[in-house]
Amino acid sequence: MLADQTYRFEHDLLYYECNRTGRMSMEMMLALMIAASEKQNQDLGFDEDNAKKSGGGWVIINYETSIEKPLPIAGDHIVIETRIAAFNRFFVMREWQLFDQAGELVAKVRGLFAFMDLTKRRMAPIPEAMLGTYADEAVKRMPRLKFPAKLEAGDDWTRRDYRVRFFDIDANGHVNNARYFEWLLDALPADFLLHYRPVAFSMNYHREVRLGETVTSQASPVEVGPNVETSHHRIEIDGQLCALADFSWEKI
Amino acid sequence: MLADQTYRFEHDLLYYECNRTGRMSMEMMLALMIAASEKQNQDLGFDEDNAKKSGGGWVIINYETSIEKPLPIAGDHIVIETRIAAFNRFFVMREWQLFDQAGELVAKVRGLFAFMDLTKRRMAPIPEAMLGTYADEAVKRMPRLKFPAKLEAGDDWTRRDYRVRFFDIDANGHVNNARYFEWLLDALPADFLLHYRPVAFSMNYHREVRLGETVTSQASPVEVGPNVETSHHRIEIDGQLCALADFSWEKI
Numbered sequence: 001m002l003a004d005q006t007y008r009f010e011h012d013l014l015y016y017e018c019n020r021t022g023r024m025s026m027e028m029m030l031a032l033m034i035a036a037s038e039k040q041n042q043d044l045g046f047d048e049d050n051a052k053k054s055g056g057g058w059v060i061i062n063y064e065t066s067i068e069k070p071l072p073i074a075g076d077h078i079v080i081e082t083r084i085a086a087f088n089r090f091f092v093m094r095e096w097q098l099f100d101q102a103g104e105l106v107a108k109v110r111g112l113f114a115f116m117d118l119t120k121r122r123m124a125p126i127p128e129a130m131l132g133t134y135a136d137e138a139v140k141r142m143p144r145l146k147f148p149a150k151l152e153a154g155d156d157w158t159r160r161d162y163r164v165r166f167f168d169i170d171a172n173g174h175v176n177n178a179r180y181f182e183w184l185l186d187a188l189p190a191d192f193l194l195h196y197r198p199v200a201f202s203m204n205y206h207r208e209v210r211l212g213e214t215v216t217s218q219a220s221p222v223e224v225g226p227n228v229e230t231s232h233h234r235i236e237i238d239g240q241l242c243a244l245a246d247f248s249w250e251k252i
Numbered sequence: 253m254l255a256d257q258t259y260r261f262e263h264d265l266l267y268y269e270c271n272r273t274g275r276m277s278m279e280m281m282l283a284l285m286i287a288a289s290e291k292q293n294q295d296l297g298f299d300e301d302n303a304k305k306s307g308g309g310w311v312i313i314n315y316e317t318s319i320e321k322p323l324p325i326a327g328d329h330i331v332i333e334t335r336i337a338a339f340n341r342f343f344v345m346r347e348w349q350l351f352d353q354a355g356e357l358v359a360k361v362r363g364l365f366a367f368m369d370l371t372k373r374r375m376a377p378i379p380e381a382m383l384g385t386y387a388d389e390a391v392k393r394m395p396r397l398k399f400p401a402k403l404e405a406g407d408d409w410t411r412r413d414y415r416v417r418f419f420d421i422d423a424n425g426h427v428n429n430a431r432y433f434e435w436l437l438d439a440l441p442a443d444f445l446l447h448y449r450p451v452a453f454s455m456n457y458h459r460e461v462r463l464g465e466t467v468t469s470q471a472s473p474v475e476v477g478p479n480v481e482t483s484h485h486r487i488e489i490d491g492q493l494c495a496l497a498d499f500s501w502e503k504i
Contacts, residue, residue, distance in 0.1 A: 015290060016283040016428060020421045027419065031268040038267060042327075074423065075294075165438045166445055167279065169272045171326065176268060186417045190463060193418055211442060 009036035030178035261288035282430035
């Protein structure tokens with residue numbers, strides 16, 4: 001990584017990574033991006049197990065994404081490139097770019113992560129040995145990502161409950177951050193999801209979700225009609241905020 | 253396929269294909285096996301789209317499976333081999349073998365499929381052109397797979413409801429048969445799933461499940477204690493049977 005800090009992850013998209021529209025689902029786009037960064041961390045000798053031994057782990061704070069083109073379909077050979085775009089003692093900004101078969105840019109995601117002391121459940125400095133593997137210099141001020149609007153759910157918002165399932169929990173023992181996208185988007189009408197494609201989103205994580213809890217996914221009303229639409233989302237547990245998101249949509 | 257009727261599918265297992273036990277989930281084992289057979293069908297020129305043009309599609313009737321070794325973990329390079337083990341005018345028996353990194357057999361699955369006229373919603377003869385690509389001779393009598401016990405749920409069974417979500421529906425417009433495994437197994441206690449591994453199962457599909465429906469997954473009580481345990485499962489919609497399954501478990 002010191003020589004070339006961009007990690008390249010190749011994948012043939014499988015049918016179950018695509019949804020009813022025939023295209024890659026958002027959950028899977030994020031899940032594959034996380035897979036790419038775990039591979040890079042492994043390459044650097046700092047996979048999850050290693051991070052855990054240091055008593056720490058990465059926690060996602062927010063994502064900002066732009067989707068330039070319709071997402072790939074099953075069978076497509078895709079490439080995800082990822083790199084650490086900036087870091088300081090406590091935070092890392094990661095960047096992913098998704099390319100289609102023709103090598104064209106489909107989506108660009110940036111995510112801000114904090115390093116956490118998993119025992120004390122609070123932020124901790126990133127281990128020195130890990131920082132030493134990053135090619136660039138630490139930055140004083142982290143670039144800022146766009147946050148979703150902090151809206152309260154109106155009476156006209158959709159509300160759907162999701163009990164966290166055993167298989168929502170990954171090998172790290174928590175609900176994977178990609179999993180939230182199914183809860184977020186399933187709250188929108190099926191008819192809307194079939195006729196609109198996401199072109200951008202911002203997402204902000206407030207609170208971890210655990211096995212056995214029931215989240216309520218709330219989504220602002222959307223209209224099938226205009227060419228461009230925005231949806232606002234809020235995930236809560238017993239009225240306590242867990243995540244916020246905004247999506248921009250374009251008619252297919 | 254006429255020359256060599258076994259199709260070989262290679263895959264590097266990703267973290268989201270594994271669950272909290274760190275091992276590949278059953279849903280993902282089946283999903284990858286279906287991916288392997290779709291690839292083979294594509295190779296033969298009879299992918300889903302082509303089958304649909306003929307007005308037909310494959311419907312799963314039942315699976316019988318033995319799992320010889322603990323399932324692979326994230327990062328493992330796995331191989332799935334699949335072939336048509338037997339067929340006649342209406343049915344196909346498919347076989348899959350899952351091999352681990354060392355090339356050792358991990359699991360063997362057989363599945364019986366019927367060809368359906370999707371407009372008339374009833375069984376139809378497999379198109380001649382498709383049959384012509386199969387290397388073997390048609391059989392008069394299809395081999396029989398083990399069926400799960402047809403038990404009514406007792407008062408001591410667990411019951412959990414699952415509303416079918418937009419993202420449960422794949423590009424073919426129905427709930428993918430691998431998806432049922434999450435509903436089946438999530439009805440078992442988390443403590444049991446963490447300490448037992450599946451060694452065999454049989455599964456039988458009775459009725460299709462559609463978007464917006466709510467399935468009830470029912471599971472017989474299991475005990476954390478004995479070395480070997482069997483669980484019985486029943487999926488219903490409004491009291492109407494959709495699927496039956498039996499799993500055998502071994503203490504990890």
